[in-house]
Amino acid sequence: MTTIGEALIRLLEAHGVDAVFGIPGVHTIELYRGLARSGIRHVTPRHEQGAGFMADGYARASGRPGVAFVITGPGLTNTITAMAQARADSVPMLVISGVNSSATLGRGLGYLHELPDQLGMMAKVALSSRQVVQAAELPGAIAEAFEIFATRRPGPVHIEIPLDVMPLPAEGLRPLSRTLATQVPDIVSIMAATRLIAASQRPLILAGGGAKRTEAALVALAGKIDAPVITTTNGRGLMHGHQLNVPASPSLKAVRALMADSDLVIAVGTEFGPTDYDMYGDGGFVLPRRLIRIDIDAAQMQRRPATVSVQAEAGAALVALAAVVDSRSRAADGADRARSAREGAWQEIGPDMQAQVAVVETIRNALPGALIVGDSTQPVYAANLYYDHDRPGGWFNAATGYGALGYGPPAAIGAALAVPDAPVVCLSGDGGFQFTLPELGAALDGPAPVIFVVWNNRGYREIETSMLDAGVEPVGVSPVPPDFIAIASAYGIAAERIHGAAKLGPALLGARATGRPFLIEIVVA
Missing domain, CATH: 3.40.50.970 (Thiamin diphosphate (ThDP)-binding fold, Pyr/PP domains)
Known part of the structure; x- marks a missing residue:
């Protein structure tokens, strides 16, 4: 007989998971039943917060979701800090936990590791928190998590399985096949952005963490429109040594001066968070008057309004723009503007x-x-x-x-x-x-x-x-x-x-x- 715990491991393998980080406990033993026979590597941290941070680092380095297994109660609360960091930095993390037996939940009977409402607590931190109560729900819960990672601004997702559900039979479960196509921009927003670029003389690009896997497309667009590129902390490493690169914080006066002097700003995969744009808390950052925002998340767009909003995966949007913008003759002073900002920021x-x-x-x-x-x-x-x-x-x-x-x-x-x-x-x-x-x-x-x-x-x-x-x-x-x-x-x-x-x-x-x-x-x- 295949149990739900064993089926979970097979489903994770089918979704490309090759490593999990976790500390086994009596509330997750059944989740480990099929792990030793699988191709998934298990790494044991010394604290569940470490499990979450390891999953975070794995995800940032690989581009694939990091996965953590933790026990109910303290195991999960120990992981919340790591989940909150992942949410703040848009890191795909799947946290799978146990929870006490179904009949005991919410009754305050004093069971080991009991929380008043574990699912409700996690819903405040995770992008999605879901409980699996029968075998047929498991493939959909896993598929939903990976769909969130692929099609939205990523972050932590939580799935919990009650103790009495983990050992239930789960024969014949197969991974749900969902088409996770790259979120492409619509032509209307691309053409609106193109018109703004054509009308600008001193364009500028802001590249955040959402752009970190788009270097070729970013270089192509920046070169075509002669735009300096400011990289935020999570965008660093893009365009290393390039004459248009400004690897400096938008909290610095020299970088803000470059932004203020630009007649168009294209913001790619950046949320304009204060720890990047106003880390000194001086209130000196203001949104550019002409702004094109490229972001995969509609809610993020609404938080910082733009002249033109392009909701799409960053690479797809940059490729689309680079394909249609005109590399017309400009003042060709982008490299000079970038150099001046670099020198000013360094002295500052x-x-x-x-x-x-x-x-x-x-x-x-x-x-x-x-x-x-x-x-x-x-x-x-x-x-x-x-x-x-x-x-x-x-x-x-x-x-x-x-x-x-x-x-x-x-x-x-x-x-x-x-x-x-x-x-x-x-x-x-x-x-x-x-x-x-x-x-x-x-x-x-x-x-x-x-x-x-x-x-x-x-x-x-x-x-x-x-x-x-x-x-x-x-x-x-x-x-x-x-x-x-x-x-x-x-x-x-x-x-x-x-x-x-x-x-x-x-x-x-x-x-x-x-x-x-x-x-x-x-x-x-």
């Missing part, structure tokens, strides 16, 4: 942040094509303001959007398992690293040859600085860091401590040569 961030950006550039130059997965730490903050990565989608972190500390280590493990041939570096601070420090063990289990770079300034230095700037005496911002080298050694992971970043390049090359997880601690004065 100042010497301290320039030095921190240099740390990130050292990683990029030592390990070309690496995925750099960041946590909230000083070099990451600085590079989010200004940094040109060399791999589309290869720079991501949790310092924008939801802003969850502890994201970097588990997300880097997920990324390394998704793209095993690429170097993966986790850049974390000593404070944030302690949030998910035990995931070093999961890197060994993988094995995931992540290079963990710990920026050790002995505390939450950005928060301390903010307190001082506000005239508040710093309290609670100097947690004592452990001996990271000793902890790595306890896990059997090789490690190296350097003072300052001068020796970081050689240390990275040595770490990469081992082919195993490695920890580099940078002690900052």
